[in-house]
Amino acid sequence: MHEVALAARGLGPVAGVDEAGRGACAGPLVAAACILDPPIAPELAGLTDSKRLSPAARARLEPAIKSVARAWAVVAVEPAEIDARGITHANLSAMRRAVAALDPAPGYVLVDAWRVPGLAVPQLPIIGGDAAARCIAAASVLAKVARDRIMVDHDTRWPGYGFAAHKGYGTRAHMAALARLGPAGCHRMSYANVRAACAADTDDEGAR
Known part of the structure; x- marks a missing residue:
C-alpha cells in the first residue's frame, strides 16, 4: 500500500482525502480526510472504495474508522458556493479544508485522482486511489456516509x-x-x- 511505503520512508503521517457528491445535482459536496496508522486495524477488514461497499458495510465501517484513525475530518460545501464558484472549485476547496482540519497535520497526502493546489504538504494523486490506498478508502467512506446522512435529512426538510x-x-x-x-x-x-x-x-x- 502507498501509505505504508511512505511511512517507512519517514514521510508520515500519511493522510488520504476523497469526496462524495461531485456528480449530484442537489445537496452539498462533502470531502473527508483521514490518517490511518499501519498496520490496519482488524475492525477495518473489508475496507475499500465506498462505491464498492453496501450501505450496511459503510455504516459498520464509519464508526470503526473514526475510532481507530489518528485523525479525521469531514467538510461540506453547500450548493450556494457550488453555484457561485463552480464544482471544481468546491471540490478542491473542500479537500484543502479537510486536510487543513487534521490534527496532527499530515506529512504527506494521497488524493483520489486530483492534484489539489494549495496543500501545505507534498501530495500524490492516485487514479483509483480509493481502491489502492486504505487512507483514501477510509476518507471515501467518511465522505459518503456523511453526505448520505445529510440527504436523508433533506428528504425530511x-x-x-x-x-x-x-x-x-x-x-x-x-x-x-x-x-x-x-x-x-x-x-x-x-x-x-x-x-x-x-x-x-x-x-x-x-x-x-
Whole structure:
C-alpha cells in the first residue's frame, strides 16, 4: 500500500482525502480526510472504495474508522458556493479544508485522482486511489456516509423529491419530481439538468 511505503520512508503521517457528491445535482459536496496508522486495524477488514461497499458495510465501517484513525475530518460545501464558484472549485476547496482540519497535520497526502493546489504538504494523486490506498478508502467512506446522512435529512426538510433514495443524483424519478415541484433549497441551480427540469415545469404551466 502507498501509505505504508511512505511511512517507512519517514514521510508520515500519511493522510488520504476523497469526496462524495461531485456528480449530484442537489445537496452539498462533502470531502473527508483521514490518517490511518499501519498496520490496519482488524475492525477495518473489508475496507475499500465506498462505491464498492453496501450501505450496511459503510455504516459498520464509519464508526470503526473514526475510532481507530489518528485523525479525521469531514467538510461540506453547500450548493450556494457550488453555484457561485463552480464544482471544481468546491471540490478542491473542500479537500484543502479537510486536510487543513487534521490534527496532527499530515506529512504527506494521497488524493483520489486530483492534484489539489494549495496543500501545505507534498501530495500524490492516485487514479483509483480509493481502491489502492486504505487512507483514501477510509476518507471515501467518511465522505459518503456523511453526505448520505445529510440527504436523508433533506428528504425530511424537502419531501417529495426522494432525496433519501437517490441522494441528489439526477435519476429519472428525481428529474420528474423536480419538474413537478420546482427546485428545493438544496438544488444546484447552476446545473443544466436542474435548469432544464425547472424550464419543463414552466413550459407545462404555460400549456395549461
